[in-house]
Amino acid sequence: MAKQFMKGNDAIIVGALAAGCRAYYGYPITPASEIAHAAALHFPALGGVFIQAESEVSAINMVYGTSGMGVRTMTASSSPGFSLKQEGLSYCAGAELPCVVVNIVRGGPGLGNIAPEQADYFQITKGGGHGNYRLIALAPNGAQEMCDLTMKAFELADKYRNPACIMADGITGQMMEVVDIPEGVTDLPDHSAWAVTGKPDTSGNLISSIVLDPHDLEDHNLKLDAKYKEIMANEVMYEEYKTEDADLIVVAYGVVSRIVYSTVDLAREQGLKVGLLRPITLWPFPTEVIARLADSASAFLAVELSTGQMVEDVQLAVNGKVPVHFYGRCGGVVPGSEELLDEFNKITEGVTQS
Amino acid sequence: MKTFEKSNSFYQVFERKSGPAKEATHYCPGCGHGNVHKMIAESMEELDLTKRTVFVSPVGCSVFGYYYFDCGNFQAAHGRAAAVGTAIKRTNPDAIVISYQGDGDLAAIGTAETIHAANRGENITVFFVNNAIYGMTGGQMAPTTMIGQRSATTPLGRKEDIHGNPIRMAEMLATLPAPTYIERVAIGNSKHIMKARKAIKKALRIQAEGKGYSFVEIVSACPTGWKMDPVNARDWLVNDMLKVFPLGVFKDESDNQDEDAWKRHFEPFDKAKVDVYLDRMKSAVGEIEPTVLPEDLNCKFAGFGGQGILTLGLFLSQIGMRGGHHVSWFPAYGPEMRGGTANCSVNLSSERIGTPLVDHPNVLVVMNQPSLELFEKDVVDGGTIILDSTVVEGTPDTKRLNAVMIPASDIADEVGTPKVANVVILGALVAATDAFTPEFCESTLRAIIKKKSLIDMNIEAFRRGYDFVKKA
Numbered sequence: 002m003a004k005q006f007m008k009g010n011d012a013i014i015v016g017a018l019a020a021g022c023r024a025y026y027g028y029p030i031t032p033a034s035e036i037a038h039a040a041a042l043h044f045p046a047l048g049g050v051f052i053q054a055e056s057e058v059s060a061i062n063m064v065y066g067t068s069g070m071g072v073r074t075m076t077a078s079s080s081p082g083f084s085l086k087q088e089g090l091s092y093c094a095g096a097e098l099p100c101v102v103v104n105i106v107r108g109g110p111g112l113g114n115i116a117p118e119q120a121d122y123f124q125i126t127k128g129g130g131h132g133n134y135r136l137i138a139l140a141p142n143g144a145q146e147m148c149d150l151t152m153k154a155f156e157l158a159d160k161y162r163n164p165a166c167i168m169a170d171g172i173t174g175q176m177m178e179v180v181d182i183p184e185g186v187t188d189l190p191d192h193s194a195w196a197v198t199g200k201p202d203t204s205g206n207l208i209s210s211i212v213l214d215p216h217d218l219e220d221h222n223l224k225l226d227a228k229y230k231e232i233m234a235n236e237v238m239y240e241e242y243k244t245e246d247a248d249l250i251v252v253a254y255g256v257v258s259r260i261v262y263s264t265v266d267l268a269r270e271q272g273l274k275v276g277l278l279r280p281i282t283l284w285p286f287p288t289e290v291i292a293r294l295a296d297s298a299s300a301f302l303a304v305e306l307s308t309g310q311m312v313e314d315v316q317l318a319v320n321g322k323v324p325v326h327f328y329g330r331c332g333g334v335v336p337g338s339e340e341l342l343d344e345f346n347k348i349t350e351g352v353t354q355s
Numbered sequence: 356m357k358t359f360e361k362s363n364s365f366y367q368v369f370e371r372k373s374g375p376a377k378e379a380t381h382y383c384p385g386c387g388h389g390n391v392h393k394m395i396a397e398s399m400e401e402l403d404l405t406k407r408t409v410f411v412s413p414v415g416c417s418v419f420g421y422y423y424f425d426c427g428n429f430q431a432a433h434g435r436a437a438a439v440g441t442a443i444k445r446t447n448p449d450a451i452v453i454s455y456q457g458d459g460d461l462a463a464i465g466t467a468e469t470i471h472a473a474n475r476g477e478n479i480t481v482f483f484v485n486n487a488i489y490g491m492t493g494g495q496m497a498p499t500t501m502i503g504q505r506s507a508t509t510p511l512g513r514k515e516d517i518h519g520n521p522i523r524m525a526e527m528l529a530t531l532p533a534p535t536y537i538e539r540v541a542i543g544n545s546k547h548i549m550k551a552r553k554a555i556k557k558a559l560r561i562q563a564e565g566k567g568y569s570f571v572e573i574v575s576a577c578p579t580g581w582k583m584d585p586v587n588a589r590d591w592l593v594n595d596m597l598k599v600f601p602l603g604v605f606k607d608e609s610d611n612q613d614e615d616a617w618k619r620h621f622e623p624f625d626k627a628k629v630d631v632y633l634d635r636m637k638s639a640v641g642e643i644e645p646t647v648l649p650e651d652l653n654c655k656f657a658g659f660g661g662q663g664i665l666t667l668g669l670f671l672s673q674i675g676m677r678g679g680h681h682v683s684w685f686p687a688y689g690p691e692m693r694g695g696t697a698n699c700s701v702n703l704s705s706e707r708i709g710t711p712l713v714d715h716p717n718v719l720v721v722m723n724q725p726s727l728e729l730f731e732k733d734v735v736d737g738g739t740i741i742l743d744s745t746v747v748e749g750t751p752d753t754k755r756l757n758a759v760m761i762p763a764s765d766i767a768d769e770v771g772t773p774k775v776a777n778v779v780i781l782g783a784l785v786a787a788t789d790a791f792t793p794e795f796c797e798s799t800l801r802a803i804i805k806k807k808s809l810i811d812m813n814i815e816a817f818r819r820g821y822d823f824v825k826k827a
Contacts, residue, residue: 198447
């Protein structure tokens, strides 16, 4: 298999091209800009579309246009730009349009800074725009996954006719690793039943999210809700590391999971029974596996680059069976293994005492 | 009487419309939208464009364009029709894209999309219905509301010093170089309507011929929003509005454009082509040739920007990649980059790499003074520190660390350019760690250095650094 040493942000575009994405619309913003740079280079070279849009708002609405034609399309941004896309994402969800949107999360709120954070978790997993909808949310933790999960995001978006989001951070975007370059997908789904392509066979179709009658709109919402329940039942992805005998389960995703992975090994050397549960899909959240682990573990610890967002989903999953602790750094500060190890020790000492 | 027949570009029965009256429109008596719809439908039919037309409806009274037009239909978010239309046209350059917008949609919330679609010369047609009011939303001030005109949000009338002046979109867009055709018409009387019909058809023909962006502003009445009866509304349109919104052609380059001059290129997904393209992205290091690492390398490279610090890390990473190892390279970005310093973390491991950040390196390369002070304390006991002694003064703690002090910049000068000091350091690093054989590194460098004329100089720099350590 062909390999290349590449940045996570570049790997996203490799995954997108392999997934059959044909149009990229974006607006420059640090630390996501490399994605647009790579798209500007590669999409036109392959006969696809790249437009540097006049705004984030325009970019997501261009995505709406191409997506409504049944053609794979994407946009990428970082936190403030992702906020601007929320209305468009709500329209895409309402009109049931598949698309991929990447958020290389930076420090907030407001202009914040360009350092890594995970404080857009609520916005991504709970629905940042208006109305009853969900984004399928995937959280890669390295360059290979930036590529592979982008491909997966296109697949899921098409399967469920819903926007899918890649949530990463500045480190995962800027870091270079060895990537196995994938082959292009074999088949693309036929969307001519609903898409409006500008060809005669689809001229009876309509792309719209307006449903005037309250009962009809309720039905539409219930149909979306049924779809979301199906996604929750079928598409949860996670990784377990040394959880089988763990007293303390650390829940972390994205770049933080990499740090926790190293720290789990350090902790094990000290005799602490610690394991890592890494959500790969943030929505749907791996609720069931956490509930199962809560039967054997004595405590949970959510580690995030935020003041505490995913921890709420961990608490819901644990459902009071055992204590759920939280450790977060924010503003772009990334915890080192030593401080995490201190935290593990504090919690496991408490567990031993109680 | 052909005039009264419904165009075949309309649905004959409006099944998508809610309520019982499936053959009447939802528009108020005296509203201009019905007229404009009819002229568009007839032009679509006459030009035989209907089945490849995509009609983009805005938010506003014409949000329900899809009730009526028997073609592909999109409903767009408020103000975004031009962006949606842009994407549709780029994704299928043979589609005929109509962006139908009202004044709030096009000239207030969607001003940016409007201007930029025009400025890119998108080969689409924009029909702008200007009736100086927000109709659907309940009669609020529009960007085109007239001075003195009362509305729900200008109860005492629009005032220049409070609300600004009505915007003339046709004139504004005509200042741009890209648009092909910009005209303002009206539907105040039968003479207006004749001209409007001609302009609408011309705009669509320009698009069909690939001649670029066409924009027709249609000054139109909204008796309900204006709180007038249809006759008074029509008179006010003719006597008052047209003074502020003069009719005419503001730009017409259609005779100077070649056919398909503005038609963009698009190719659907082609797996074979994508596979060839992706394969070309593969690394120049070629096949993996597994090597054995004596121990994992957790390296920090630090110096000034311009010294090739990041490239040094990349060279080592690619050597590691060719050796079949897990590799991560992470550059400091953001606040750490200020002041012209550069550093990167590189991990080479036979195992999966956890954190890509290197807090405690076992190899530290220092190419400027501040980095020595900043990072030396972080190196693990027994670790290696390599410093460019040409530019860094002082000695590291040689009891705790394996120190390599190499005048890398001087050696690089001797080789031919100070720019290869980083490769001299690379040679020293490989020698000090025995991570790879020099031959393996040299053949990798030959593969990855793009500028062939620089290869020999880099190889010599590497060898000089390597020998400096081995022969010390």
